[in-house]
Amino acid sequence: MSEPQSGAPARRGLSPGAVTAALVTPAYLWLTVAIFLPLVAMLVFSFLTAAPFGNRAVEFTGAHYLVFYNRPYLVEVALRSLALGAWTTGICALIGLPAALALSRAFRGRTREVLFFLVILPFWTNGLVRVFSWTMVLRENGILDDIVRAFWADAPSIGILYSYPAIVVGLVHAYLPYMILTCYLSVVAIDDEILEAARSLGARAPVVFGKIVLPLAAPGLIAGSVLIFVPVIGSFMEPRILGGTAGVTIGTVIEDQFTQAFNWPLGSALSFIMLAVVLVVFAVFSRALRGRLTLS
Amino acid sequence: MRTLVDRRRFNLLLGAGVAAGALGTRMPRARAANKITVLNWQGYGTDEAWALKLFAEQTGIEVVHDYFNSEQEMFTKLRTNPGAYDVALINSAWTSRIAEEGLLDPIDFNTVPNSADLDPLLRDSSNFAFDGKPYGVAWVWGMNGLGVRKDKAAGAQSLEVLWSPEAVGRVALYDDAITEVGIAALLFGESINDPKDMKAIVEKLKAMKPNVKLIWSSEDQWNKAFSAGEFDYSIYWSGAAGRSQKTFKLPVEFIVPTEGAIGWLDGLSVPASAPNKAEALSFINYMIDPKFYVQWATEVGAPASANAKAMEELPADDPQKLIHKTEYLKNLQFMSPMPDERRQAFVDAWEEVKAFYAS
Numbered sequence: 073m074s075e076p077q078s079g080a081p082a083r084r085g086l087s088p089g090a091v092t093a094a095l096v097t098p099a100y101l102w103l104t105v106a107i108f109l110p111l112v113a114m115l116v117f118s119f120l121t122a123a124p125f126g127n128r129a130v131e132f133t134g135a136h137y138l139v140f141y142n143r144p145y146l147v148e149v150a151l152r153s154l155a156l157g158a159w160t161t162g163i164c165a166l167i168g169l170p171a172a173l174a175l176s177r178a179f180r181g182r183t184r185e186v187l188f189f190l191v192i193l194p195f196w197t198n199g200l201v202r203v204f205s206w207t208m209v210l211r212e213n214g215i216l217d218d219i220v221r222a223f224w225a226d227a228p229s230i231g232i233l234y235s236y237p238a239i240v241v242g243l244v245h246a247y248l249p250y251m252i253l254t255c256y257l258s259v260v261a262i263d264d265e266i267l268e269a270a271r272s273l274g275a276r277a278p279v280v281f282g283k284i285v286l287p288l289a290a291p292g293l294i295a296g297s298v299l300i301f302v303p304v305i306g307s308f309m310e311p312r313i314l315g316g317t318a319g320v321t322i323g324t325v326i327e328d329q330f331t332q333a334f335n336w337p338l339g340s341a342l343s344f345i346m347l348a349v350v351l352v353v354f355a356v357f358s359r360a361l362r363g364r365l366t367l368s
Numbered sequence: 369m370r371t372l373v374d375r376r377r378f379n380l381l382l383g384a385g386v387a388a389g390a391l392g393t394r395m396p397r398a399r400a401a402n403k404i405t406v407l408n409w410q411g412y413g414t415d416e417a418w419a420l421k422l423f424a425e426q427t428g429i430e431v432v433h434d435y436f437n438s439e440q441e442m443f444t445k446l447r448t449n450p451g452a453y454d455v456a457l458i459n460s461a462w463t464s465r466i467a468e469e470g471l472l473d474p475i476d477f478n479t480v481p482n483s484a485d486l487d488p489l490l491r492d493s494s495n496f497a498f499d500g501k502p503y504g505v506a507w508v509w510g511m512n513g514l515g516v517r518k519d520k521a522a523g524a525q526s527l528e529v530l531w532s533p534e535a536v537g538r539v540a541l542y543d544d545a546i547t548e549v550g551i552a553a554l555l556f557g558e559s560i561n562d563p564k565d566m567k568a569i570v571e572k573l574k575a576m577k578p579n580v581k582l583i584w585s586s587e588d589q590w591n592k593a594f595s596a597g598e599f600d601y602s603i604y605w606s607g608a609a610g611r612s613q614k615t616f617k618l619p620v621e622f623i624v625p626t627e628g629a630i631g632w633l634d635g636l637s638v639p640a641s642a643p644n645k646a647e648a649l650s651f652i653n654y655m656i657d658p659k660f661y662v663q664w665a666t667e668v669g670a671p672a673s674a675n676a677k678a679m680e681e682l683p684a685d686d687p688q689k690l691i692h693k694t695e696y697l698k699n700l701q702f703m704s705p706m707p708d709e710r711r712q713a714f715v716d717a718w719e720e721v722k723a724f725y726a727s
Contacts (some may be wrong), residue, residue: 143716143719148725152727212597212598234582234598316581317722317726318578318582320722324722328545328718332546334711
């Protein structure tokens with residue numbers, strides 16, 4: 073047998089397993105260094121009496137995990153944060169899915185690219201700038217009021233800055249692109265012929281949407297919801313700047329532990345408790361969703 | 369669909385990222401005998417380029433900087449980098465704690481001639497003292513007190529105005545546990561650094577709920593909300609009040625209430641491990657010189673100087689001079705060192721109050 077003259081002699085020496093390993097190693101190495109190690113350090117911190125900097129003596133303790141028991145007011149704060157996550161995710165889904173449908177069905181070519189660019193544009197601006205620009209729009213006698221009063225001079229102020237809705241507005245703006253992009257990937261894969269078949273069998277638009285589009289878009293909705301819900305629960309910048317006195321979330325409480333109390337262990341413990349809560353929420357939801365999806 | 373980020377655009381982004389990374393890395397510094405390193409917040413007086421040029425001309429000493437972003441970070445840097453710094457800016461609430469660990473040199477005021485003009489109340493502050501010796505030179509100070517809208521609340525005298533019916537929905541508080549707990553402690557006539565009854569303080573602060581409109585955390589946020597008319601009464605920084613009047617022409621009046629105000633005092637210290645102690649002291653002497661201070665305050669903007677002579681030399685209409693009257697000093701309680709457990713109790717109390725406001 074002679075050696076092949078051309079082709080891929082180099083490939084022969086590597087097994088598919090080795091190729092896979094070579095491809096994923098950089099990513100996992102990076103994740104280990106940048107995410108896993110700091111997270112483990114934080115987990116260890118959360119069981120210490122004080123952050124082990126300088127020459128302070130520290131001991132192991134589990135006391136920080138009783139934080140919700142020792143500070144009952146935090147339970148309400150945590151529930152408010154979960155509600156904030158639900159509101160933001162829900163509104164993102166309500167706006168994001170129709171937008172993704174329109175992008176995938178109604179537009180083609182250059183127009184679609186421009187519209188996509190507009191969806192992604194907020195990602196390229198600094199988050200703090202986005203939030204501060206909302207303060208100008210939402211405040212009393214702000215830009216929103218100016219616009220309304222251009223048509224109705226004596227309009228009462230509709231400024232909602234420093235309130236719970238203002239936080240939701242800021243968060244929806246920040247996270248909507250995730251929902252549009254994940255939903256788009258799901259709905260763009262829906263075959264036009266399936267929809268045509270449904271219509272030719274007499275299904276009206278709501279039925280087509282409920283029986284075909286929604287189930288097929290579900291993976292995108294779920295992926296988008298996961299991407300949005302988790303960071304919103306821990307958000308602290310939007311609540312602080314837009315929320316006024318309503319801007320107290322578990323994220324701001326954790327931030328204060330790090331910046332005001334210098335109590336890294338307590339801040340870490342709070343973070344890990346919230347991580348556990350989020351995992352439980354997802355476990356419950358994924359079970360419920362799986363049941364529903366197999367039914368349909 | 370075509371990919372949104374094609375290779376050309378990707379390279380552009382990559383290039384921008386690399387450039388940003390390169391700008392962020394600092395060159396290692398060479399050390400020479402006539403060079404000192406100062407540890408401070410960025411943009412806080414000691415790194416004014418014109419001043420460093422003048423100082424180098426007068427003394428031949430070059431000044432370089434290292435910066436910190438929190439007091440905790442400053443403490444950590446002093447602990448972990450012995451020999452790296454000649455001068456450190458330390459909030460006096462930390463000085464004695466750092467001196468206690470043997471990280472600072474005691475100050476001999478004879479080696480800092482300008483210290484003779486320092487206000488004795490500030491120079492001899494117990495915050496600087498450890499074991500009977502001073503470990504810092506008082507540099508600048510300020511107050512957290514009442515900042516009110518002139519046409520709405522001029523002449524307010526007492527902190528009780530924050531709880532009054534006319535202030536419903538018109539109050540802005542500063543998002544800082546030490547300050548807000550301190551305000552309630554002042555009202556009860558207690559020590560701001562060690563109040564006796566934290567429960568009573570939490571209840572008193574909770575009672576302000578109908579009045580509290582927002583909780584600010586930056587000077588910019590305060591200025592924007594105040595100029596938009598969102599509130600009339602606030603807990604504010606004295607130095608920021610001067611800047612709001614001068615730079616933004618805002619009708620704010622800073623009041624030291626009858627119950628007193630919360631004072632803070634920053635000092636300059638020499639680490640025990642400093643390689644160039646004589647040069648460090650000569651720089652500190654220059655920093656408290658009225659000539660430096662007046663230029664810093666009038667051209668750049670500065671907190672109040674601890675040097676009484678420097679405050680006198682400010683122009684008569686300078687807002688900082690009008691706000692920071694030396695007679696207020698005896699009405700102030702200064703933020704002082706506190707153990708970690710007490711700091712945690714302050715933060716917990718304020719966190720509980722904020723959660724109540726939000727509910």
